[in-house]
Amino acid sequence: MTLSSRLVYVLVLLVGASWAPLVKAQDQEAGRQAANENLSRPRLYRLEMKKGKGYVLCETLLKTARLLHPKGEYRPLEPVLTWKEILSIPGMAEPPWTDLDPLQHEALLAKLHELYEITRSPSYSNQLNRVDSFFAGHRYGSLCPRGGPCTLDLKDRRTTTLEGYRDFAKAGGRMRMYPVDIGSKEAPSPTALIQYEYVRYPDWTAFGITFDRTEWLGLTFYAKSDLSDRILDDATNIVHVGPDKRLLMYRGRPHILNIDTRVYLLAKYVPWPHWECEIVTLEADRKR
Numbered sequence: 001m002t003l004s005s006r007l008v009y010v011l012v013l014l015v016g017a018s019w020a021p022l023v024k025a026q027d028q029e030a031g032r033q034a035a036n037e038n039l040s041r042p043r044l045y046r047l048e049m050k051k052g053k054g055y056v057l058c059e060t061l062l063k064t065a066r067l068l069h070p071k072g073e074y075r076p077l078e079p080v081l082t083w084k085e086i087l088s089i090p091g092m093a094e095p096p097w098t099d100l101d102p103l104q105h106e107a108l109l110a111k112l113h114e115l116y117e118i119t120r121s122p123s124y125s126n127q128l129n130r131v132d133s134f135f136a137g138h139r140y141g142s143l144c145p146r147g148g149p150c151t152l153d154l155k156d157r158r159t160t161t162l163e164g165y166r167d168f169a170k171a172g173g174r175m176r177m178y179p180v181d182i183g184s185k186e187a188p189s190p191t192a193l194i195q196y197e198y199v200r201y202p203d204w205t206a207f208g209i210t211f212d213r214t215e216w217l218g219l220t221f222y223a224k225s226d227l228s229d230r231i232l233d234d235a236t237n238i239v240h241v242g243p244d245k246r247l248l249m250y251r252g253r254p255h256i257l258n259i260d261t262r263v264y265l266l267a268k269y270v271p272w273p274h275w276e277c278e279i280v281t282l283e284a285d286r287k288r
Contacts, residue, residue, distance in 0.1 A: 052277030136164025
């Protein structure tokens, strides 16, 4: 993953940040990093499991990473494992998705957008949220001034984001559903895990937004089983956005994986008890 694609990923991921100031801030960060290090030069790291010891998936991910990088050499922004490498692990696969028509579920998209309007502070009330950025970055790129905050009222943002959502659908963007129970045996909680995917990275270059990574770009959240609404437990219903987070099956069981490009690889078992795996990279000469 190159530095410019990381900047765009951060732009898409952060909640409540306005479009242009965040780009400016990330460009400044990029300048500082470029001045201090050669991002293409491999460095020696050691991998350490901080959570998940004894879980088969976590042990397998760590073993695979060590086999593929026997010298422990990574570039500074390189993930511990890529999606291609993860999907090559025996037992790892895409879920048995049910494909849906995004245009038939606009009301659910509106409910998802609403989630971010009721959970954030008033100071961010007119700024872009994750759903705005993911579906309509190309449209906001032309509406928001460069070098200044993007402050559009809610009505205008809902209209613009819905237009972007339709663009996504008409360009072949996928909407997929996988049924999963995130509760326990004593308190079951059947849900539908929804995942939107771009079939190819969007071409937003005309608006100064570029993606260099071509593996995958998606957005995942939990909805009610009948798709009438998002689930109401907002603390649980954290939307996963970007090229580094997705739902995969390991030995027939669902996990959300995060191949963060900076310091770690995460895996979370979706059903109860929601155990987690965390593998971190530390520079070999760094003390614990």
